[in-house]
Amino acid sequence: MRNEILIAVITIIMVSCQNKQKPEQRNIIKAIAEDTLAKTVAGTADLSDPPVKDDKAVKTIQKQLLVLLKSDLPAMTKEDRFFYYEAFDLNNDKKSEYFVGFSNPYFCGSGGCSGYILNNDGSIINLFTVTDFPIYVAKSSSEKFQDLIVSSKGIFHLIKMKNGKYPSNPSVKEVWKGETPKESTKVLDIDEKKLEKYSF
Template identity: 40%
Template sequence: MKRLSILVVLCGGLALTSCKKEKKIETIEPLEEVIEFQEPKADALASDVVLGVSNFIKNELLTDADLKAMTETDRQFKLYSIDLNNDGKKETFVSLSGSYFCGSGGCTMLLLDSNYKLITKFTVMQSPVFVEPTVENDWKVLTVKSGGEWKSLVYANGTYPSNPSVVAKATYDAPSGHAEVVFDEKQLEVYEF
């Protein structure tokens, strides 16, 4: 009898368990991990370059009298950084604008080293500037147009020729197809000092 009652209890328990409603399995949505994109450090580097160039223009290139005489347009510049001597540090071309820096022959352009020290102050420069892969005196050759002629600017004695209009015509009729173009028709950011 004991066996029969144990068997009845077991069968009853089994019947009750099988009669229970099946529990609905809930679908769990996977968590979406939100990854915040951080801007590359290049923006920070670019702003450092802008600040360095701006400080050079205001504190080293110009006097207080120059700054007072300038219009808002005269206080604008564009920049382009490139390693010209393969030392792993970029030099920076600075294109100045406005009537204070520009005339019929072109505009003033600066070339600064990575510490914002002046390498060359170009006068009557017209953009674009072509940075050739050709190296002379350990620096890349620059090709510019001046007075309707192509000029080859070669680095010597710590600088490039500052006035392309007095440089002899280049031996070639156009920049090489391998030159990097500086201040071409691409839109570059305009900064103020």
């Protein structure tokens, strides 16, 4: 049923665009429509709905970053002032924590990037340094929070909650032996998930 609806929509777009667009624009639209149709028929098209934007979460994170980075703001350019985030409930309290990451030169260096984990209310749980994204959420837990598998300089480390905090520098913690578990959830997969970028 979904395929039939998609085919009908593509057909309508192609017909309406052919009447209004220049010849070269019609060819581009036609090529995109044909590619989408071919992928849909072959079962390779990504028909999943895009993630719902949580305006409350974005505003909470923006507000907290302005506080956490207050002394850095004068030195930052407009291009430095953006972040990515992903929500995940780390302690099964039915409230998501927010993983906040950066991917620009102000926050990233040869060892990796900086990032934060914030509570649902915006208060800080952790600052991370020398971290490569994505971060993997392990099945094990410590102090009611799930352990994390974090890559730093290309090496995976297992980090555990201790005294209400995760270690800020994963590179000095226990090396994860073996490959990352396939069942682990990836968060802040900035490149592969094409996460939306927000300013602060």
